[in-house]
Amino acid sequence: MSPRVTPRPVRVVLVGVVAPTRTALEIPVAALVARGAEVRALLHTLPEARVLEGLGLHGHRRLVLTRSSRAEQTRLPVRRVLDAVSYRVLRLLDRRSSTGVRAFRAARRDPRSRAILRDADVLVALDRVAVYPVWRLARVRRTPAFYGVPAALRHLDTAAPAGPLAAGARRTTGREAGQGVSG
Secondary structure, three states: OOOOOOOOOOEEEEEEOOOOOHHHHHHHHHHHHHOOOEEEEEEOOOOOHHHHOOOOOOOEEEOOOOOOHHHHHOOOHHHHHHHHHHHHHHHHHHHHOOHHHHHHHHHHHOHHHHHHHHOOOEEEEOOHHHHHHHHHHHHHHOOOEEEOHHHHHHHHHHOOOOOOOOOOOOOOOHHHHOOEOOO
């Protein structure tokens, strides 16, 4: 008799550019957790620490443009110089870029944020400024992306009850679930 394998919970990543308030996060996160989702947050502007305490988040990360971690691991001076130059160029570009573009660049450059996004089953934009980074990040891995938690909740309700990684399960796109981020 084979051991019973429980499917892993759906991993939902909330992406926000504008600092959210506690009331803006409390009810949506509770609704996502009640549906069995594992919720993480990537926020460009972190609110006060007490806002994120006790919400049921499985982790949160601030989206900040960082230096490449690969350059620190190598001893090649050329690699370090190239990383320093690319970092400075991105910093100069960020001065003229919108907040959404800055959040997208920060998410793509940070290895921990990339790991969170790689494991995500659903991406949710918390505010209108976060629609651009969520749309760009969803295109990379063809992850369902939504603007607002109600649309993500509808998607989770219509998803297959066997879990997102069940054999033969078909992933629904944002358009099929309604109110997806189009582009």
